[in-house]
Amino acid sequence: MSDAPFLFDRLCVIGIGLIGSSILRAARSYGLSRTLVAADLSQKVIGRVEELGIADVATTDFGAAVTDADCVILCVPSGAFGVVTEIIAPHLKPGAVISDSGSVKGAVVAQMSPFLPSGVHFIPAHPVAGTEHSGPDAGFAELFENRWCIFTPAENIDAEALARYRAFWERLGSKVERMTPEHHDLVLAVTSHVPHLIAYNIVGTADDLETVTQSEVIKFSAGGFRDFTRIAASDPTMWRDVFLNNKKAVLEVLGRFSEDLAYLQRAIRWGEGDKLFDLFTRTRAVRRSIIDQGQETAAPDFGRPHGKH
Numbered sequence: 001m002s003d004a005p006f007l008f009d010r011l012c013v014i015g016i017g018l019i020g021s022s023i024l025r026a027a028r029s030y031g032l033s034r035t036l037v038a039a040d041l042s043q044k045v046i047g048r049v050e051e052l053g054i055a056d057v058a059t060t061d062f063g064a065a066v067t068d069a070d071c072v073i074l075c076v077p078s079g080a081f082g083v084v085t086e087i088i089a090p091h092l093k094p095g096a097v098i099s100d101s102g103s104v105k106g107a108v109v110a111q112m113s114p115f116l117p118s119g120v121h122f123i124p125a126h127p128v129a130g131t132e133h134s135g136p137d138a139g140f141a142e143l144f145e146n147r148w149c150i151f152t153p154a155e156n157i158d159a160e161a162l163a164r165y166r167a168f169w170e171r172l173g174s175k176v177e178r179m180t181p182e183h184h185d186l187v188l189a190v191t192s193h194v195p196h197l198i199a200y201n202i203v204g205t206a207d208d209l210e211t212v213t214q215s216e217v218i219k220f221s222a223g224g225f226r227d228f229t230r231i232a233a234s235d236p237t238m239w240r241d242v243f244l245n246n247k248k249a250v251l252e253v254l255g256r257f258s259e260d261l262a263y264l265q266r267a268i269r270w271g272e273g274d275k276l277f278d279l280f281t282r283t284r285a286v287r288r289s290i291i292d293q294g295q296e297t298a299a300p301d302f303g304r305p306h307g308k309h
């Protein structure tokens with residue numbers, strides 16, 4: 001535990017799955033708050049939180065949970081932020097920081113903003129860190145170490161509240177970057193959302209192929225396909241909500257993806273090996289530059305013309 005003072009005397013996390021339970025574990029390990037409050041819709045989850053001992057208070061009563069909290073972080077599926085915010089809004093402490101962990105920003109900001117009282121500081125955030133596992137047992141304190149956390153607050157956000165919340169994420173081990181919700185949603189559509197859709201699709205296609213039996217899919221699932229099955233094992237509720245709530249950017253990226261796939265399809269059909277070779281050479285360089293930067297994700301340059309084919 002660190003000797004630094006508490007950043008938020010009372011921290012409340014709502015939705016105690018992979019992300020919520022990791023925040024609680026890290027806040028306790030690094031001594032970021034005096035009192036940790038956990039709230040969830042599910043009594044079963046709250047029972048498990050009590051068994052794990054990762055919060056000082058665990059409850060299904062959201063109003064009581066946020067009362068007197070200096071910081072409230074919602075970690076629920078992307079479709080549930082509006083309903084939760086509507087319930088907690090009358091109980092929020094003036095001056096509190098309110099945030100979220102949603103993988104989508106534009107739609108989550110739109111769901112929450114109408115309910116939030118003017119006296120709180122709303123700092124939407126997305127920790128770009130996770131796994132294919134979910135639930136309170138899946139979390140761990142080190143999840144956010146050396147990962148990005150993207151903040152998307154309004155331009156007129158209170159500077160002191162922003163600095164304090166940035167310090168909170170930095171003490172969790174993250175690097176913080178600020179951008180608009182719209183830019184976040186386009187970047188993440190490319191680097192996370194569409195890749196997950198591709199994984200769900202290829203695993204579904206393999207599962208459907210009548211000439212390949214289930215046992216062969218398992219037996220020969222080496223390398224690339226195995227990596228896809230890990231991603232395609234991610235939580236169905238969470239990912240359904242991501243696609244429904246980042247529709248515009250995902251459809252835009254999918255349009256480009258489909259055109260590029262058709263180009264590769266044509267190159268294979270006509271035996272145009274140079275086209276395949278050129279692309280595979282370029283993508284290998286992308287991987288190398290990610291490794292050279294010591295990162296596992298890289299934001300693409302959207303300002304650059306396509307110029308590939």
Ligand SMILES: NC(=O)C1=CN([C@@H]2O[C@H](COP(=O)(O)OP(=O)(O)OC[C@H]3O[C@@H](n4cnc5c(N)ncnc54)[C@H](O)[C@@H]3O)[C@@H](O)[C@H]2O)C=CC1
Pocket residue numbers: 014015016017018019020039040041042045075076077078080083084101102103104126127128129130131132133134135136235238242
């Ligand atoms: N799983 C991942 O790798 C990452 C997830 N995120 C985002 O963080 C959020 C949480 O994701 P996970 O922790 O993975 O989910 P999870 O499925 O592990 O946990 C979600 C929790 O929210 C609770 N919940 C659902 N509806 C609720 C409601 N209306 N009110 C209160 N609690 C409710 C569930 O009972 C569950 O305990 C999502 O918005 C997700 O997009 C962000 C970064 C990474």
Ligand SMILES: O=C(O)C(=O)Cc1ccc(O)cc1
Pocket residue numbers: 102103127128129130131132192231
């Ligand atoms: O497990 C993986 O490969 C991930 O990509 C984790 C992840 C999932 C969702 C996010 O919003 C951020 C990170």
